[in-house]
Amino acid sequence: MHHEDKKFKVGVLGATGTVGQRFISLLAEHPYFVIHALGASQRSAGKKYPQAATWKQVKPIPSAVREMVVLECKPEHFAECSVVFSGLDADVAGDIEAAFRAAELSVFSNAKNFRRDPNVPLIVPLINTSHLGMIPQQQSLHAPPLKKGFIVTNANCSTTAFVVPLAALEKAFGPIESCIITTMQAISGAGYPGLPSLDILDNVVPYISGEEEKIEWETLKILGGISEDDGVKAFDMHSRHPLRISASCNRVPVIEGHTETVSVRFARRPPPSPQQVREALVAFTSDAYALGCPSAPRHTVFVHEEPDRPQPRLDRDFQNGAGVCVGRVRQCRVLDIKFVAMANNVAIGAATSSIINAEFAVLKGLITP
Ligand SMILES: NC(=O)C1=CN([C@@H]2O[C@H](COP(=O)(O)OP(=O)(O)OC[C@H]3O[C@@H](n4cnc5c(N)ncnc54)[C@H](OP(=O)(O)O)[C@@H]3O)[C@@H](O)[C@H]2O)C=CC1
Numbered sequence: 001m002h003h004e005d006k007k008f009k010v011g012v013l014g015a016t017g018t019v020g021q022r023f024i025s026l027l028a029e030h031p032y033f034v035i036h037a038l039g040a041s042q043r044s045a046g047k048k049y050p051q052a053a054t055w056k057q058v059k060p061i062p063s064a065v066r067e068m069v070v071l072e073c074k075p076e077h078f079a080e081c082s083v084v085f086s087g088l089d090a091d092v093a094g095d096i097e098a099a100f101r102a103a104e105l106s107v108f109s110n111a112k113n114f115r116r117d118p119n120v121p122l123i124v125p126l127i128n129t130s131h132l133g134m135i136p137q138q139q140s141l142h143a144p145p146l147k148k149g150f151i152v153t154n155a156n157c158s159t160t161a162f163v164v165p166l167a168a169l170e171k172a173f174g175p176i177e178s179c180i181i182t183t184m185q186a187i188s189g190a191g192y193p194g195l196p197s198l199d200i201l202d203n204v205v206p207y208i209s210g211e212e213e214k215i216e217w218e219t220l221k222i223l224g225g226i227s228e229d230d231g232v233k234a235f236d237m238h239s240r241h242p243l244r245i246s247a248s249c250n251r252v253p254v255i256e257g258h259t260e261t262v263s264v265r266f267a268r269r270p271p272p273s274p275q276q277v278r279e280a281l282v283a284f285t286s287d288a289y290a291l292g293c294p295s296a297p298r299h300t301v302f303v304h305e306e307p308d309r310p311q312p313r314l315d316r317d318f319q320n321g322a323g324v325c326v327g328r329v330r331q332c333r334v335l336d337i338k339f340v341a342m343a344n345n346v347a348i349g350a351a352t353s354s355i356i357n358a359e360f361a362v363l364k365g366l367i368t369p
């Protein structure tokens with residue numbers, strides 16, 4: 001679609017990390033974006049990328065990136081970029097992303113720092129791209145008001161895996177009243193080098209700091225709409241139909257792909273049957289795919305019929321990890337319906353989400369060179 005010289009120049013912040021590396025792999029041959037600058041910590045700045053990063057992707061480092069020198073994450077080094085993708089450590093993402101926004105850059109972030117900001121969209125691109133509608137208010141409330149700069153976040157990777165099927169079910173059958181979720185999360189979710197092998201091999205760790213609270217809170221922002229009162233917009237936090245969520249999070253010895261067991265109760269009585277649920281999940285299509293975002297998956301939710309799927313090792317690369325896999329849709333004797341969901345935590349759980357969000361923003365004219 002875009003010729004090489006018409007592509008948007010983009011930067012990657014946190015370019016040496018797990019998510020940053022996935023950004024680089026995905027952006028290497030992107031139809032809209034071309035990598036122009038890479039940022040990381042002072043430890044990496046000044047080094048050529050291959051010396052700064054411990055590269056762990058299946059594909060080799062793209063040739064153009066091999067010659068790039070890593071920069072400090074200062075906006076002046078990224079002045080020629082229109083967009084930056086952030087895979088920054090949350091300890092530093094807040095201040096750095098705010099500085100990039102103030103310098104009129106469009107920031108698409110994986111970090112948690114701005115997810116709760118009342119003017120920052122928290123977008124899982126397969127379901128709530130409409131929340132981009134908050135950007136003009138975010139820009140106008142900034143001092144001084146911004147013309148091009150903004151921050152868009154994407155969700156926690158565990159939230160992403162189950163909020164997509166939840167959105168599909170709410171679209172088909174109305175509000176969900178309660179939801180119980182248990183996660184089995186991959187080691188790569190903890191970044192590189194992650195947990196020591198002696199902690200995670202032959203083991204399950206039943207605690208991931210802050211994760212359960214994030215899942216329970218983020219889901220409400222993502223599934224809620226945007227309300228408007230006296231011209232002021234606000235995320236409605238699913239408050240018109242309160243949704244109760246209980247999450248239990250576990251780290252398991254899987255390298256990539258978060259698997260989750262989910263049980264839901266619908267407000268509607270009688271509830272839909274397992275077959276109706278399966279059909280609704282299959283029928284669900286994202287606006288991002290309909291609009292033509294190049295990275296959006298054809299199957300937003302792929303429903304497995306085999307009794308032992310999805311499995312992270314077998315299913316995490318299906319559709320380049322950009323969709324959500326669901327299986328074992330069946331009746332729940334306590335709530336209404338239960339199923340298994342699996343999503344690639346580094347792809348749709350992280351870098352792919354930011355990239356689809358940015359593609360959508362390009363197609364909607366929200367990003368200008
Ligand atoms: N991994 C996953 O599945 C998911 C991760 N996330 C979020 O994405 C972000 C990145 O995660 P992940 O890639 O796993 O983390 P990593 O620990 O693998 O990478 C962190 C990155 O941040 C950089 N960094 C650290 N300190 C500084 C600093 N002071 N200034 C500038 N850059 C710095 C590192 O650079 P250097 O190499 O120089 O130290 C590195 O590039 C986090 O906020 C995480 O919570 C979100 C969803 C899923």
Ligand SMILES: N[C@@H](CC(=O)OP(=O)(O)O)C(=O)O
Nearest residue numbers: 110111112156157185189190
């Ligand atoms: N907490 C996730 C990864 C992560 O970094 O999440 P967040 O971006 O919400 O901090 C995991 O450990 O698998």
